[in-house]
Amino acid sequence: MATWRTNATVWDNATVKAFSVFDGCDSQVEGILFDLTLQCINVAVGIPANILVIAVLVRNRKDPATSDIYLGSLAFMDAYFGSMTPISFLNLYHWQSKEVWSALKFSYGVKDTSGPLFLSCICLDRFVAVLFPLAFGRLNNIKYRVGLSVLVFGLTFAYSAAKVVGGLPDFEKVFTGEILATFTWMVMCNASILWALKKSSSVGKDEMHPMKRKAFKIVLSILCIIVVNYLPPVALFPFEDYYSPDVFRCYVQPVGFAFLNISSTIQPLVYLSRLEKVPFLPDTCVRKWCSCVAEVKVKTKPAQNTSNQKKT
Template sequence: MSNSLEGCGQITADFQFILFPVVFILVFVFGLTGNLVALYVFIFKITNHLSSNTYIINLAVVDTMFIFTLPFRIHYHLNKNNWIFENVTCKITGTLYHTNIYISSAFLTCICVDRYIAVVFPYTYIKLQKARYSIKVSMLVWAIAAGFMLSLLLYAPEINTRNNITNCFENFTSKQWSQQMAVYHICGLLFGFLIPFTIIMICYSLIARRISKIRNASSRKALRIIYITLSILILCFLPYHITHLLYFLARVGHIKSCSCTEVLYKLRRITMATVSLNSCFDPLMYYFATQIKKKRQFENDMQCRTGILGRIN
């Protein structure tokens, strides 16, 4: 597969025909299993409807929607990046592929803020549970995401055919990069990574300071959830956004070196595959979240039993 850039000729990255299918198959098998199990557990097995449950369920739904598009992407890359399906299918799968990154970042941020409030402001946290605040926040996230997805569906560049190869959501012209794609990349970097990462780092530092004072197990586990979230952002999302930003600068002419552009193109292909691994890593956070809930439920049960025994005595 080659990518044409003005002044640099054709840039090839044939390794992607193996990389994408292998990574996507792993994500489909393990990510789908983990997220479906999470949906079952958090919807049917966990009875205490805390706000963090709502965010986790929404995150699992986002991951599952994305994973169901992967068979199309696997076929596309096995077919040497030649799209054989309808244009509308390309737009839907491409939109879900890209928006998964930003919606996932939003709900990961919600989970961290939720843990921060629970640890630092426990009484406020209890009041927010009664107000079903998490449902309102989730609806807001989905409303913003729907607007972003609709704009992609309506205004994203169509599939393009060159040398009898039909590309889907890639190989855009320089004009498309400097117009439609520029807005998406700048907004994606800002709202999909920089703002969430900043908020999560603030939550991490404030929870860490709180833990140094109270030192209880529940707070330490809340911090562990933020560790996992930071790891997902740094390992999956950070390389993706850095390479996309640099490649965008190359496509609009701010990076002139052809050799540098070729390296950026290949790195971009790698990170486009590895960013999907977040759908496999998210279930790890679900696991630690359930451990916190089990411990909290046990403590509540023990308090109830102690109160009953006290009244009997």
């Protein structure tokens, strides 16, 4: 499906030939099929996971974390992007509507921009909280985060609208520059946070402060997302001139965008994995999924109790 992003003008200029997801890559479909497979995972797993994340954030609205507004916005955008995949299939093989295709291009613009920018906002929030706690206390008002979220939404919709219009020279390089800039920022930001947390926890303390431990887990989860989802396009797209046009369009771009697209599933799952208890799910279901973790906890607790009894 990544070929849709770069071949948007094909639909607009076509008069006789109907648009096809394999257009120009009919004999080189492996990369496109890889992207299609991951987008199907977004529909089956990513949409329910993102809805669950939104439900958890709404449930915890009385005691929210400072980055919850970014997480909620990101989950909403990812759920919206996943919901467009069935529409994409219907439009390709049944409707073949130019208006629907414009809406699909808009959804790809939303995915290209909202994920990197909202993750960068979460990194900024954690960066200030860990390295500049006094400034973080002064900027703890939600209005600052609402304002930053509005800015991100504005940039996202502007980029998506430009993608729908099409015809802009070197427009795809805007995404390459954006992904390089946000990737560099997130890596530097998270590296600084990890260094600061490691330094503070090694000064005569056996355990890390609960707030710092929470920040540490958030940073590690974001690093996981960065490496898995954003490193492939960062490593591949800047070298477009070194590939032949067919190879870049049919293999490099679909694979790079596929890793970016599957973040709609990985991001909510990583967030849910950090929760001590996942609400709205039966305990029996959670135990079945996490039986190994439950067994470890059951075994370690009696061991800790017996050791404490010996000490007393």
